[in-house]
Amino acid sequence: MDKFVNLIQAAQAIAPTAGPPAELVRLTADDTPIVLFTHQVVEVILHYAREPEISSYVHCNGGGESRCALCLAGRSLEERYLLPVYLPLSRSVGVLPISHSLRPNSLLCLLLPHLEARAEPVSPPPLLFVRRQDTRFTVSSGLLQPGEDDGAAVVKAFRAQLADGRVRLVDMFPRIPNDRLSAIPDIARLLALKGIPTALETRA
Ligand SMILES: [Zn+2]
Numbered sequence: 001m002d003k004f005v006n007l008i009q010a011a012q013a014i015a016p017t018a019g020p021p022a023e024l025v026r027l028t029a030d031d032t033p034i035v036l037f038t039h040q041v042v043e044v045i046l047h048y049a050r051e052p053e054i055s056s057y058v059h060c061n062g063g064g065e066s067r068c069a070l071c072l073a074g075r076s077l078e079e080r081y082l083l084p085v086y087l088p089l090s091r092s093v094g095v096l097p098i099s100h101s102l103r104p105n106s107l108l109c110l111l112l113p114h115l116e117a118r119a120e121p122v123s124p125p126p127l128l129f130v131r132r133q134d135t136r137f138t139v140s141s142g143l144l145q146p147g148e149d150d151g152a153a154v155v156k157a158f159r160a161q162l163a164d165g166r167v168r169l170v171d172m173f174p175r176i177p178n179d180r181l182s183a184i185p186d187i188a189r190l191l192a193l194k195g196i197p198t199a200l201e202t203r204a
Pocket of ligand 1: 047059060061062068069070071072
């Protein structure tokens with residue numbers, strides 16, 4: 001006999017976290033216009049889980065320590081600053097992930113001068129055009145024309161949501177408990193090959 005399950009509950013078991021609170025800015029070789037409005041970032045430590053069951057960046061469950069199934073499986077850590085920016089094309093706030101690299105042509109190195117020149121909150125908000133080719137970034141300055149939408153209303157609403165906790169930048173990426181990670185066949189196999197028991201706790 002078929003074993004029926006409730007589709008909504010089944011879907012919630014796969015993805016228990018809510019969707020991301022804002023658009024993730026994915027830079028390409030074409031110009032992406034952004035408007036900077038804050039210096040404030042959230043730091044996150046991520047793994048890229050390439051398994052088809054996940055196929056995205058997820059939070060490290062151990063903060064780089066050993067209590068994370070993906071750390072134990074030997075997956076590399078990627079540290080990112082999450083910077084909210086205004087996206088004039090979609091007229092929304094997006095979140096730009098920035099690696100910690102300070103080498104020339106890194107995104108952080110190219111953005112810093114535009115932030116350092118302005119106090120927090122960033123005013124007047126600079127319009128930038130950002131593009132990426134592999135690990136090389138290009139940032140060029142634009143000029144918001146008088147009367148052009150600088151996102152002030154959208155940014156004000158976003159700040160209010162951040163302030164009262166309705167939006168959290170850490171929710172841009174899922175946090176998947178260790179028991180679910182270590183139940184994924186490829187990760188389970190890696191842990192077994194390393195002789196690591198899969199009964200790991202996830203630190204709250
Ligand atoms: Zn980890």
